[in-house]
Amino acid sequence: MKVKLKFLGGAKTVTGSRYLLEIDDYKVLVDCGLFQGLKDLRLRNWDSFPIPPSEIDMVMITHAHIDHSGYLPKLIKEGFNGPIYCTYPTMELIKILLLDSGKLQEEEAAFATKKGYSKHEKPLPLYTIEDAEKVFPKLHPIEMEQVEKVNENISITYFNAGHILGAAILKIKVKGQYQEKKIVFSGDLGRFHDPIMNPPVRIPFADILLMESTYGDRKQLSNRPEEELGLAIRETYRNGGVAVIPAFAVGRTQLILYYLFLLQQKGKIPDIPIYVDSPMAINVTELYKKFGKYHKLSPTLEEDDCNPFSHKNLHYYRSQESSMSLNAVRGDAIIISASGMATGGRIVHHLYHRLPNENDSFIFVGFQAEGTRGRRLLEGEKTVRMYGIDVPVKSKVYYIEGMSAHADQDELVEWADGFTSSPKMTFLIHGEKEAAGSLSTRLKEELGWNAIVPEYLESFELFDGI
Secondary structure (H helix, E strand, O other), X not given: OEEEEEEOOOOOOOOOOOEEEEXXXXXXXXXXXXXXXXXXXXXXXXXXXXXXXXXXXXXXOOOOOHHHHOOHHHHHHOOOOOOEEEEHHHHHHHHHHHHHHHHHHHHHHHHHHHHOOOOOOOOXXXXXXXXXXXXXXXXXXXXXXXXXXXXXXXXXXXXXOOOOOOOEEEEEEEEOOOOEEEEEEOOOXXXXXXXXXXXXXXXXXXXEEEEXXXXXXXXXXXXXXXXXXXXXXXXXXXXXXXXEEEOOXXXXXXXXXXHHHHHHHOOOOOOOXXXXXXXXXXXXXXXXXXXXXXXXXXXXXXXXXXXXXXXXXXXXXXXXXXXXXXXXXXXOXXXXXXXXXXXXXXXXXXXXXXXXXXXXXXXXXXXXXXXXXXXXXXXOOOEEEEOOEEEEOOOEEEEOOOOXXXXXXXXXXXXXXXXXXXXXXXXXXXXXXXXXXHHHHHHHHHHXXXXXXXXXXXXXXXXXXX
């Protein structure tokens, strides 16, 4: 039996995670993400898939974020017809995220047509809501730590990765004629001391490891990010402005709500309204009660006075009309809206209206990938182009460290040190070039590992004759 691996995304970038395993003639795609950020990366979404999707036998998803699941509708549209494995919370989140993604792409295509700023005569969405719905019947959920036999040669097990609700480390066991091999995908690893999510579990052994490296070149120095968040909100309040927090609907919004609840309860920020302006974030938040065993907050969700997702200052805005009404709010408020990197969604609308206002602020609370609007704002750009218009940046821009849902460099090395022996090969994925390279150096020097930073579309033969 031969086993080969090809990197169809997530190589020297934090986006477009897609990894193809060929086990003899059986083809397994691990993760199926959209490329985001730099234009050159985004254009890959429109390219022909590197292999005919009809040849892929199955897909395994580590977690629901769009950079890991967002290409699924296009894959099916192009001919994929197999099962898609994931955890139960991931299945529910995928449904929410893909419907939203399809809707956004339809709206962006329609808006580009109306405004005429696309170079295409008739701009089309990558996929539609209808395309997204075709993914749902193919979703095959399994419990964490349950061994699922895929066929005579392959079995899979998911283990908790932290990061977001349902996020998993994936172990694939390949049984050949003579040997059995274990291939482990870390997925995106969470923090060891996250206030909401449980820490990533230790995996004792892997012949081959694919390991994320988002924060492979940095350490998150702030152990009290809520204090920095409180300071930014108090400063904005004193200036008479509105604090706007771009936050991913899955994971980050819930963490922000938790911190804001604590800060208000302790009197560290003013008792002002908090608006969650994201239908998707509202739907996601409701899942935390349904999947209580996947996080730490279950006891607090049972108590009305302690529930960070339901209290007197918190207002959920689903409709477009209610979102637009927030334009009239001139001060003494906090708005949370997606997307976290300000690449699309309702946050663009808030940026457009509030960036020119020097009293308002934008508080970024997570990693901003290269080429994203959020990254450009943090780098100090004086104007940002939206809806075909250059919008002046006069509002204050903050960055709060320590709120990432990703393990930092020290935590990644600590997790790796939990293996009882070195994998034959470790591939550093889902990290920009410098991050992956820096983590590779530490793993080589401190653990003596064979750590490799793969290139986009690079292939490796993992085993031959097992």
